[in-house]
Amino acid sequence: MAVIRPGQLERTLRDRVAGGAFFFFGDEDYLRDEAVGKVVTAYLDPATRDFNFDQPRGSDVPAETLASMIATPPMMAEHRVVVVRDAQGLSNTARTVVEAAVKAPPPGLILVIAAAIPSGSKAKFYDELKKHAVSIEFAPLSQDDAPGWVMETGRDELGVEVDPDAARALVAGMGVELGMLGAELRKLAAYVQDRKRVTLDDVRAVGGIIPRQDRWAWFDLITERRFREAIDTLPILLESGENGVGLVIGMGGQLLKVALVCAGGQGALERELKPFQKWMARRLVPVARKWTLPEVDQALAELLRTDRLLKSASLSDRQAIEELLLRMWAIGRRDGARAA
Known part of the structure; x- marks a missing residue:
């Protein structure tokens, strides 16, 4: 199964009704966690969430416990979601459990594996996940990518158009810290309200840090x-x-x-x-x-x-x-x- 682009995830979630496995990897934690959240929202029924959702961390979960979570069928719902965070910390035995589930997911299981693959790693575990799961890499955004991310996030998630100069000023003042940029975007969206457009003056008004020369x-x-x-x-x-x-x-x-x-x-x-x-x-x-x-x-x-x-x-x-x-x-x- 080919690695897809981050922008293809929502279409994949719309088309994929039978469940399966997702592998989100890369060093950009914010985007990786955001993708996990989209999968959870797409497949979990809020009314039965407590019965059908587990999110163990790779360095903490014993292989036997993880196997039990994966084998548990959905309760009063169509799907059950297991999110394995920090999967790079899984023991070898636990990795074997995950590989088996990715190759043949139990009925109703949505298995999400999130990992920051260590630099230089040649572990076959990650290759197997990419081969059998819907896989997306979330690499850190460069400084030149970040203004575009601000504009796209504002438009697609908050319904506001962010002027290029405003997006660049935000990144110049705050750096490529997507969590902080996302929080600032939400403040700006609340500030402009029905105007639905964020300008450089709005960034100044809300108190964003704008350098004298970016x-x-x-x-x-x-x-x-x-x-x-x-x-x-x-x-x-x-x-x-x-x-x-x-x-x-x-x-x-x-x-x-x-x-x-x-x-x-x-x-x-x-x-x-x-x-x-x-x-x-x-x-x-x-x-x-x-x-x-x-x-x-x-x-x-x-x-x-x-x-x-x-x-x-x-x-x-x-x-x-x-x-x-x-x-x-x-x-x-x-x-x-x-x-x-």
Whole structure:
């Protein structure tokens, strides 16, 4: 059985009426636990929940107890749900019990196994689970993925549209801690009420921590060729904890996206963006008109030069990035003036 994407879970729950096994793995605890909750809600009757729900932890449950939980039939309901949390802590004997149940689930059993697979593990246990259960990996979201997650969660779970600038400001201020971001989103949804739209002003009003200069807004200055503003706000960005190498990597990612638009249009970019980054395409297409493909190539060459300087020369991060921005500002000005 193939590993499916997180977004396919709800459709799977709608179609899967006979029960079976689910394996949720990966290091993103918040999303993994959220998926477990969706399965429990889909299959458990609230009226008989107390009789038909067990959630042992792998490091605590003896194999015999786990086998008994799995073998117990549903009571006054169609399904019984057993959630094995922290399954990486199961003993070898308990793993054998779980494998057998995943391969041939007892009638009415919904078995959910949640685990953070240890780095470098080659245990066949996890391969067997992926082979026989509905499996989804929940990897930690990157900083670039998190604003898209905020927008999607706001729309799909809370019924509010979160403006991209508001989503980016939330992540810039709070980091990629999905539990905290989810709590802040619920506060914002309650604040905007029937307006159903969260703006940057709403984030400020609710008391969200908004940095004076966030990295995404600064990268926008680069792609929009507003180099004078980028130079002026660079010290603020560096004071907030950013470093030269990280900024070079971030600029490179943005310019590669611009290059895709220059070479193949919006469709080319959309095909390459990860799911939580698809929204960027609409934003970058107008900006890409400010660049030609040769100019992007020149800018990427300057980024590579600066990366080497940062790793080998005695220049400070500020000196190296300021020089980079001036050199990028000059691109295209030899043949005609560009906006600052």
